[in-house]
Amino acid sequence: MTDATASTPILPPAGTERLLRIQEVAAETGLTTRAIRYYEEMGLLEPAARSDGAYRLFDASDLERLRFIRSLRDDAGFSLAQIGQLLEDDVARERNRERFRSTTDLDERRTLIVDAQARVDRQIATLEEKAARLTEMIDAARGRRRHLDAHMAELDGGRDPHPGSGAHPHPGGEGTDPSR
Amino acid sequence: MTDATASTPILPPAGTERLLRIQEVAAETGLTTRAIRYYEEMGLLEPAARSDGAYRLFDASDLERLRFIRSLRDDAGFSLAQIGQLLEDDVARERNRERFRSTTDLDERRTLIVDAQARVDRQIATLEEKAARLTEMIDAARGRRRHLDAHMAELDGGRDPHPGSGAHPHPGGEGTDPSR
DNA sequence: CTAGACCTTGACGTTGACGTAAAGGTTAGC
DNA sequence: GCTAACCTTTACGTCAACGTCAAGGTCTAG
Numbered sequence: 001m002t003d004a005t006a007s008t009p010i011l012p013p014a015g016t017e018r019l020l021r022i023q024e025v026a027a028e029t030g031l032t033t034r035a036i037r038y039y040e041e042m043g044l045l046e047p048a049a050r051s052d053g054a055y056r057l058f059d060a061s062d063l064e065r066l067r068f069i070r071s072l073r074d075d076a077g078f079s080l081a082q083i084g085q086l087l088e089d090d091v092a093r094e095r096n097r098e099r100f101r102s103t104t105d106l107d108e109r110r111t112l113i114v115d116a117q118a119r120v121d122r123q124i125a126t127l128e129e130k131a132a133r134l135t136e137m138i139d140a141a142r143g144r145r146r147h148l149d150a151h152m153a154e155l156d157g158g159r160d161p162h163p164g165s166g167a168h169p170h171p172g173g174e175g176t177d178p179s180r
Numbered sequence: 181m182t183d184a185t186a187s188t189p190i191l192p193p194a195g196t197e198r199l200l201r202i203q204e205v206a207a208e209t210g211l212t213t214r215a216i217r218y219y220e221e222m223g224l225l226e227p228a229a230r231s232d233g234a235y236r237l238f239d240a241s242d243l244e245r246l247r248f249i250r251s252l253r254d255d256a257g258f259s260l261a262q263i264g265q266l267l268e269d270d271v272a273r274e275r276n277r278e279r280f281r282s283t284t285d286l287d288e289r290r291t292l293i294v295d296a297q298a299r300v301d302r303q304i305a306t307l308e309e310k311a312a313r314l315t316e317m318i319d320a321a322r323g324r325r326r327h328l329d330a331h332m333a334e335l336d337g338g339r340d341p342h343p344g345s346g347a348h349p350h351p352g353g354e355g356t357d358p359s360r
Numbered sequence: 361c362t363a364g365a366c367c368t369t370g371a372c373g374t375t376g377a378c379g380t381a382a383a384g385g386t387t388a389g390c
Numbered sequence: 391g392c393t394a395a396c397c398t399t400t401a402c403g404t405c406a407a408c409g410t411c412a413a414g415g416t417c418t419a420g
Contacts, residue, residue, distance in 0.1 A: 021366075021367075022366090022367075023366070023367085032408080032409080033367090034407095034408060034409065034410085035407080035408065035409095037368095037369095038407070038408060042407095051367090051416080051417085052416085053367075053368080053415070053416040053417075054367080054368060054369090054415085054416085055366085055367055055368080055416070055417085056367085056368090068320075071313070071317050072317075073407095075310065075313035075314060075316075075317060076257065076313075076314060076317065077256065077257015077258070078257070079406075079407090080406075080407070081406090106335055109335055110332070110335055110336075113328055113331055113332050113335070114332075116328050117325065117328050117329075117332070120321055120324050120325045120328060121325065123321050124318060124321045124322065124325065127314060127317055127318045127321060128318060130255065130314060131311060131314045131315065131318060133251070133255035133256075134255060134256060134307060134310060134311045134314060135311065136255075137251050137252075137255060137256065137307055138304060138307045138308060138311060140248075141300055141303050141304045141307060142304065144300050145297065145300045145301065145304065148293055148296050148297050148300060149297070151293055152290070152293050152294075152297070155286055155289055155290055155293070156290075201396075201397075202396090202397075203396070203397085212378080212379085213397095214377095214378060214379065214380085215377080215378065215379095217398095217399095218377070218378060222377090231386080231387085231397090232386085233385070233386040233387075233397075233398080234385085234386085234397080234398060234399095235386070235387085235396085235397055235398080236397085236398090253377095259376075259377090260376075260377070261376085
């Protein structure tokens with residue numbers, strides 16, 4: 001995929017985590033570097049860290065988040081604004097993990113988790129609504145398919161599938177057409 | 181809904197069908213007149229007829245088609261290009277209904293129906309693929325939710341939900357974080 | 361310590377999907 | 391046959407979501 005000169009391990013897998021630079025993240029997520037920067041600009045995420053020279057450095061949760069964004073965009077067809085709504089202040093919260101991990105008392109931990117649960121529930125609800133719409137569309141398409149089958153049977157079997165008038169001005173009631 | 185000056189029956193419901201002008205179609209479908217013209221320009225549909233003065237006139241199948249386009253755009257999140265792919269030469273075929281209705285012999289009718297079945301099958305397959313993707317996303321979100329529940333139980337019950345190392349460097353394998 | 365690949369922040373260009381205004385015909389009720 | 395409401399095409403404007411330079415700094419293997 002790439003040339004031989006640039007594919008070097010670069011960072012030894014230190015004990016901390018293993019941070020990726022933007023191009024690796026792009027390759028990993030299927031996004032472009034421009035898109036990733038744009039998403040940051042839109043407030044959809046904040047890279048885990050910056051190097052001394054201001055290089056963006058991403059951790060595993062950033063990857064997960066970017067893949068989620070990509071899915072929301074490509075698979076669910078949401079706009080970045082909608083995605084921002086769904087992820088909401090998730091960004092800030094997620095960055096508080098360090099604080100969460102270390103000191104905060106149990107009550108605050110509970111609060112953070114409950115908030116996260118609420119966000120995830122909203123995400124699930126939104127996705128399920130969209131899935132329901134899609135199911136409706138699929139059902140409608142299946143209906144059209146059955147309609148075609150009926151017309152086909154009419155031709156083959158000589159039976160008229162929708163008896164009504166003798167002629168052809170819309171027999172049933174609404175859109176009864178063969179060519180869909 | 182509308183004002184009193186403009187809502188006049190205009191066309192008596194003649195025997196043929198009842199054709200609508202673009203504004204009525206817009207109100208009926210929830211699209212704008214501009215969008216409808218744009219869709220025509222993009223080859224997504226062709227109005228059933230034109231008046232002597234070149235007014236666009238739409239029939240019931242046009243309405244159905246426009247509602248379908250709107251669903252594909254809003255609910256499924258397809259681009260107009262993708263929608264064009266899905267509807268393909270459906271446009272031309274649909275306009276051949278008159279010919280279909282009247283003269284063409286049975287073999288040609290069969291061919292037209294088989295073609296239409298193939299198109300609808302493709303539409304169904306595409307929609308189902310999208311639905312599957314959405315289901316995956318929903319499942320993933322449910323997984324995150326369960327993860328949060330586990331963390332919550334850990335806090336409340338004092339049990340560690342993912343035993344491994346004593347500390348916290350990613351116990352399971354991938355992204356194990358509480359704030360999602 | 362240097363070269364080459366990588367990164368940064370602007371800033372302008374592009375494409376899709378329309379919005380909106382202009383200038384002028386069309387229809388239908390009176 | 392006049393007028394108000396509707397329509398037509400043409401054309402420029404807009405917004406989102408990036409693409410694509412340009413000018414310059416950074417990182418790391420050699």
